[in-house]
Amino acid sequence: MLEVKSISKRYSKRHVLDNFSMTAERGEIVGLVGENGAGKSTLLKILASLSKPDKGELCLNGKTYKKHFKEHRRTIGYVPQDIAVWEDLTVLENMKFFARLSPVKKSVSELKDLLDNIQLGRYGTKVNKLSGGMKRKLNLAISLINEPEFLLLDEPTAGIDLKSRIEIGQFLKNLAVNKETLIIYTSHDMNEIKDVCDRVIVIGKDSFYRDLLADYIK
Ligand SMILES: Nc1ncnc2c1ncn2[C@@H]1O[C@H](COP(=O)(O)OP(=O)(O)OP(=O)(O)O)[C@@H](O)[C@H]1O
Numbered sequence: 001m002l003e004v005k006s007i008s009k010r011y012s013k014r015h016v017l018d019n020f021s022m023t024a025e026r027g028e029i030v031g032l033v034g035e036n037g038a039g040k041s042t043l044l045k046i047l048a049s050l051s052k053p054d055k056g057e058l059c060l061n062g063k064t065y066k067k068h069f070k071e072h073r074r075t076i077g078y079v080p081q082d083i084a085v086w087e088d089l090t091v092l093e094n095m096k097f098f099a100r101l102s103p104v105k106k107s108v109s110e111l112k113d114l115l116d117n118i119q120l121g122r123y124g125t126k127v128n129k130l131s132g133g134m135k136r137k138l139n140l141a142i143s144l145i146n147e148p149e150f151l152l153l154d155e156p157t158a159g160i161d162l163k164s165r166i167e168i169g170q171f172l173k174n175l176a177v178n179k180e181t182l183i184i185y186t187s188h189d190m191n192e193i194k195d196v197c198d199r200v201i202v203i204g205k206d207s208f209y210r211d212l213l214a215d216y217i218k
Contacts, residue, residue, distance in 0.1 A: 001026045001182055002047075002150065007056030009042055016042045017053070022201055026149070027180040029172060031187065031197035033213065038204030040186045041081060044152045047184065048078035060150065074103050077148030081155050083135045085127050091115065091138055092123040095145070102146040114141045119167050133160035140168065144175075151175070153185035157192060165189070169196040 002024040009017040016039040024030050032040050045051040046058070049069045058065040060072050085094050095111040106114075112123060120137045127135060140156055153172075157165045169192060175181045176198075187193055190212065193200060200216040202209045210217065 001061060003059040004047070005057045005059075007046065007053035007058065009039070009046065009051075009053050017046075017203075019056070020203075021056075024182055024184065026182050027176050028199070029176050029183045029185070029197045031193040031200040031216070032184060032203060033186065033188075033190070033193060033200055033209050034203035035206050035208070038206070040203050041154055043203060044078070044154050044184070044186065047150075048076055048152050049073055050078065074146065075149045077143040077146065077151040079139050079143045079151075079153045079156055081158070083132075083139050085135060085138055085142065087128040088126065090124050090126050091120065091130070094127060094138060095142065098142045099145050104146045106145055111145070114144055118171055119164070133164050136160055137164065137168070140171075147179070149181060151181050151183045151185075153183065155186050155188070157187055157189065165192060172196060 004020065004022045006019045006021050007017055008015065008019055020043065032043065034040055042051070046053050049065055049072055060075065063071070065072060086097060089097065092111065095115065099106045099111055115121060115123065118137050118141050120134060120141060127138065130138070136156060140153070143151065157168055160168065172183055173196060176183055194216060197216065199218040200213045202213065202217065
Protein backbone atom coordinates (compact mmCIF):
# COMPACT_ATOMS: atom_id res chain seq x y z
CA MET A 1 0.00 0.00 0.00
CA LEU A 2 2.79 2.45 0.97
CA GLU A 3 6.13 2.67 -0.80
CA VAL A 4 8.81 5.10 0.28
CA LYS A 5 11.78 5.12 -2.09
CA SER A 6 15.12 6.60 -0.98
CA ILE A 7 13.85 9.85 0.46
CA SER A 8 16.21 12.44 1.94
CA LYS A 9 15.42 15.56 3.90
CA ARG A 10 17.70 18.15 5.40
CA TYR A 11 17.22 21.39 7.29
CA SER A 12 20.03 23.75 6.22
CA LYS A 13 23.13 21.59 6.73
CA ARG A 14 21.54 18.96 8.95
CA HIS A 15 20.62 15.72 7.17
CA VAL A 16 17.60 14.37 9.02
CA LEU A 17 16.61 11.60 6.61
CA ASP A 18 19.21 10.09 4.32
CA ASN A 19 18.07 7.70 1.58
CA PHE A 20 15.29 6.32 3.76
CA SER A 21 13.10 3.58 2.25
CA MET A 22 10.23 1.50 3.58
CA THR A 23 7.08 -0.31 2.51
CA ALA A 24 3.94 -1.11 4.47
CA GLU A 25 0.66 -2.90 3.83
CA ARG A 26 -2.97 -2.36 4.78
CA GLY A 27 -3.86 -3.52 8.28
CA GLU A 28 -0.34 -3.18 9.62
CA ILE A 29 0.65 -1.23 12.72
CA VAL A 30 4.20 0.02 12.34
CA GLY A 31 6.06 1.63 15.23
CA LEU A 32 8.53 4.38 14.46
CA VAL A 33 11.19 4.73 17.13
CA GLY A 34 14.44 6.60 17.64
CA GLU A 35 16.14 9.08 19.92
CA ASN A 36 14.93 12.69 20.29
CA GLY A 37 15.63 14.60 17.10
CA ALA A 38 16.21 11.47 14.99
CA GLY A 39 13.61 12.57 12.43
CA LYS A 40 10.43 10.67 13.34
CA SER A 41 8.13 13.70 13.17
CA THR A 42 9.84 14.84 9.98
CA LEU A 43 9.11 11.47 8.38
CA LEU A 44 5.48 11.47 9.59
CA LYS A 45 4.92 14.95 8.10
CA ILE A 46 6.35 13.77 4.77
CA LEU A 47 4.14 10.65 4.87
CA ALA A 48 1.17 12.91 5.65
CA SER A 49 2.07 14.99 2.55
CA LEU A 50 2.49 18.10 4.72
CA SER A 51 6.18 18.36 3.94
CA LYS A 52 8.17 17.38 0.84
CA PRO A 53 11.39 15.37 0.74
CA ASP A 54 14.38 16.95 -1.03
CA LYS A 55 14.95 13.69 -2.89
CA GLY A 56 13.17 10.40 -3.47
CA GLU A 57 9.59 9.36 -4.14
CA LEU A 58 6.52 8.20 -2.21
CA CYS A 59 3.59 6.15 -3.51
CA LEU A 60 0.27 5.27 -1.91
CA ASN A 61 -1.82 2.55 -3.56
CA GLY A 62 0.54 2.71 -6.53
CA LYS A 63 0.03 6.44 -7.08
CA THR A 64 2.82 8.95 -6.48
CA TYR A 65 2.44 11.71 -3.90
CA LYS A 66 3.69 14.22 -6.48
CA LYS A 67 0.78 13.72 -8.86
CA HIS A 68 -1.96 12.59 -6.50
CA PHE A 69 -1.40 14.49 -3.25
CA LYS A 70 -4.94 15.94 -3.17
CA GLU A 71 -6.46 12.48 -3.46
CA HIS A 72 -4.02 11.11 -0.88
CA ARG A 73 -4.84 13.83 1.64
CA ARG A 74 -8.41 12.53 1.75
CA THR A 75 -7.10 9.04 2.48
CA ILE A 76 -4.66 10.07 5.18
CA GLY A 77 -5.35 10.87 8.83
CA TYR A 78 -2.60 12.71 10.72
CA VAL A 79 -2.43 13.51 14.42
CA PRO A 80 0.43 15.89 15.22
CA GLN A 81 2.36 15.88 18.49
CA ASP A 82 0.76 19.18 19.49
CA ILE A 83 -2.89 18.95 20.37
CA ALA A 84 -5.01 20.96 17.93
CA VAL A 85 -8.58 21.30 19.22
CA TRP A 86 -10.82 24.24 20.10
CA GLU A 87 -10.45 24.84 23.84
CA ASP A 88 -13.66 26.90 24.19
CA LEU A 89 -15.88 24.33 22.50
CA THR A 90 -17.22 21.12 24.01
CA VAL A 91 -16.02 17.69 22.95
CA LEU A 92 -19.02 17.16 20.67
CA GLU A 93 -18.88 20.72 19.27
CA ASN A 94 -15.27 20.03 18.27
CA MET A 95 -16.33 16.82 16.55
CA LYS A 96 -19.14 18.63 14.70
CA PHE A 97 -16.78 21.45 13.66
CA PHE A 98 -14.23 19.08 12.14
CA ALA A 99 -16.98 16.88 10.65
CA ARG A 100 -18.08 19.90 8.60
CA LEU A 101 -14.60 20.05 7.05
CA SER A 102 -14.50 16.33 6.31
CA PRO A 103 -15.31 14.91 2.86
CA VAL A 104 -16.93 11.91 4.61
CA LYS A 105 -20.19 13.04 6.21
CA LYS A 106 -21.06 11.80 9.71
CA SER A 107 -24.28 12.08 11.74
CA VAL A 108 -24.18 13.24 15.35
CA SER A 109 -24.82 9.69 16.55
CA GLU A 110 -21.91 8.42 14.42
CA LEU A 111 -19.68 11.11 15.94
CA LYS A 112 -20.78 9.99 19.42
CA ASP A 113 -20.00 6.37 18.47
CA LEU A 114 -16.48 7.43 17.52
CA LEU A 115 -16.04 9.06 20.93
CA ASP A 116 -17.51 6.02 22.69
CA ASN A 117 -15.14 3.69 20.83
CA ILE A 118 -12.22 5.63 22.19
CA GLN A 119 -13.79 5.78 25.68
CA LEU A 120 -14.37 9.52 25.66
CA GLY A 121 -18.02 9.87 26.57
CA ARG A 122 -17.90 13.43 27.91
CA TYR A 123 -19.70 14.96 24.94
CA GLY A 124 -20.81 18.15 26.72
CA THR A 125 -17.55 18.97 28.54
CA LYS A 126 -15.59 22.00 27.39
CA VAL A 127 -12.15 21.01 26.14
CA ASN A 128 -10.42 23.40 28.55
CA LYS A 129 -11.82 21.25 31.37
CA LEU A 130 -10.34 18.01 29.97
CA SER A 131 -7.07 16.45 31.05
CA GLY A 132 -4.16 16.29 28.57
CA GLY A 133 -4.82 12.60 27.95
CA MET A 134 -8.49 13.20 27.18
CA LYS A 135 -7.53 15.95 24.73
CA ARG A 136 -5.24 13.47 22.98
CA LYS A 137 -8.15 11.02 22.71
CA LEU A 138 -10.29 13.79 21.20
CA ASN A 139 -7.51 14.64 18.73
CA LEU A 140 -7.42 11.00 17.70
CA ALA A 141 -11.23 10.79 17.37
CA ILE A 142 -11.19 13.89 15.13
CA SER A 143 -8.58 12.31 12.85
CA LEU A 144 -10.92 9.34 12.32
CA ILE A 145 -13.93 11.34 11.11
CA ASN A 146 -12.89 11.05 7.46
CA GLU A 147 -12.28 7.29 7.84
CA PRO A 148 -8.61 7.36 6.81
CA GLU A 149 -7.10 4.28 5.15
CA PHE A 150 -3.71 5.45 6.36
CA LEU A 151 -3.34 6.86 9.87
CA LEU A 152 -0.23 8.65 11.14
CA LEU A 153 0.07 9.38 14.83
CA ASP A 154 2.86 11.41 16.42
CA GLU A 155 3.16 10.28 20.04
CA PRO A 156 -0.59 9.72 20.53
CA THR A 157 -0.08 8.35 24.04
CA ALA A 158 2.37 10.95 25.41
CA GLY A 159 1.29 11.95 28.91
CA ILE A 160 -1.56 9.44 28.98
CA ASP A 161 -2.17 7.17 31.98
CA LEU A 162 -1.65 3.42 31.66
CA LYS A 163 -5.36 2.53 31.48
CA SER A 164 -6.06 5.01 28.67
CA ARG A 165 -2.86 3.96 26.91
CA ILE A 166 -4.03 0.34 26.91
CA GLU A 167 -7.46 1.47 25.66
CA ILE A 168 -5.89 3.44 22.81
CA GLY A 169 -3.62 0.50 21.95
CA GLN A 170 -6.63 -1.83 21.80
CA PHE A 171 -8.54 0.73 19.76
CA LEU A 172 -5.71 0.96 17.20
CA LYS A 173 -5.46 -2.83 16.97
CA ASN A 174 -9.21 -3.08 16.27
CA LEU A 175 -8.93 -0.37 13.62
CA ALA A 176 -6.10 -2.25 11.88
CA VAL A 177 -7.97 -5.57 11.99
CA ASN A 178 -11.55 -4.45 11.29
CA LYS A 179 -10.96 -1.58 8.83
CA GLU A 180 -7.59 -2.71 7.50
CA THR A 181 -6.20 0.73 8.32
CA LEU A 182 -2.45 1.13 7.92
CA ILE A 183 -1.23 2.79 11.11
CA ILE A 184 2.23 4.28 11.61
CA TYR A 185 2.92 5.79 14.99
CA THR A 186 5.68 7.02 17.25
CA SER A 187 6.08 6.48 20.95
CA HIS A 188 8.90 6.55 23.48
CA ASP A 189 7.26 3.74 25.48
CA MET A 190 8.96 0.56 24.29
CA ASN A 191 6.58 -1.78 26.15
CA GLU A 192 3.65 -0.18 24.37
CA ILE A 193 5.46 -0.38 21.01
CA LYS A 194 6.11 -4.10 21.56
CA ASP A 195 2.53 -4.71 22.60
CA VAL A 196 0.70 -2.71 19.93
CA CYS A 197 2.90 -2.81 16.81
CA ASP A 198 3.34 -5.64 14.33
CA ARG A 199 6.84 -4.41 13.61
CA VAL A 200 9.19 -1.55 14.26
CA ILE A 201 11.27 0.81 12.13
CA VAL A 202 14.20 2.57 13.78
CA ILE A 203 15.04 6.09 12.63
CA GLY A 204 18.52 7.55 13.15
CA LYS A 205 22.00 6.17 13.45
CA ASP A 206 22.02 5.29 17.15
CA SER A 207 22.20 1.48 17.54
CA PHE A 208 20.52 1.52 20.99
CA TYR A 209 16.99 0.99 19.66
CA ARG A 210 18.12 -1.48 16.99
CA ASP A 211 19.65 -3.70 19.67
CA LEU A 212 16.74 -3.25 22.07
CA LEU A 213 14.07 -4.04 19.47
CA ALA A 214 15.98 -6.50 17.28
CA ASP A 215 13.13 -9.06 17.41
CA TYR A 216 10.57 -6.51 16.24
CA ILE A 217 12.47 -5.13 13.25
CA LYS A 218 11.14 -6.98 10.20
N1 LIG B 1 11.09 23.05 10.44
C1 LIG B 1 12.33 22.77 10.86
N2 LIG B 1 13.36 23.61 10.62
C2 LIG B 1 14.62 23.31 11.00
N3 LIG B 1 14.95 22.19 11.68
C3 LIG B 1 13.97 21.32 11.96
C4 LIG B 1 12.61 21.56 11.57
N4 LIG B 1 11.85 20.51 11.99
C5 LIG B 1 12.70 19.67 12.61
N5 LIG B 1 13.95 20.14 12.60
C6 LIG B 1 15.15 19.46 13.14
O1 LIG B 1 15.23 18.19 12.52
C7 LIG B 1 15.64 17.21 13.47
C8 LIG B 1 14.59 16.10 13.55
O2 LIG B 1 13.42 16.61 14.18
P1 LIG B 1 12.12 15.70 14.41
O3 LIG B 1 11.13 16.57 15.09
O4 LIG B 1 11.74 15.08 13.12
O5 LIG B 1 12.69 14.58 15.41
P2 LIG B 1 11.91 13.49 16.26
O6 LIG B 1 12.61 12.19 16.03
O7 LIG B 1 10.47 13.54 15.98
O8 LIG B 1 12.21 13.98 17.76
P3 LIG B 1 11.36 13.80 19.13
O9 LIG B 1 11.48 12.38 19.57
O10 LIG B 1 12.08 14.75 20.06
O11 LIG B 1 9.95 14.24 18.86
C9 LIG B 1 15.87 17.95 14.80
O12 LIG B 1 17.24 18.26 14.88
C10 LIG B 1 15.05 19.21 14.63
O13 LIG B 1 15.61 20.26 15.38
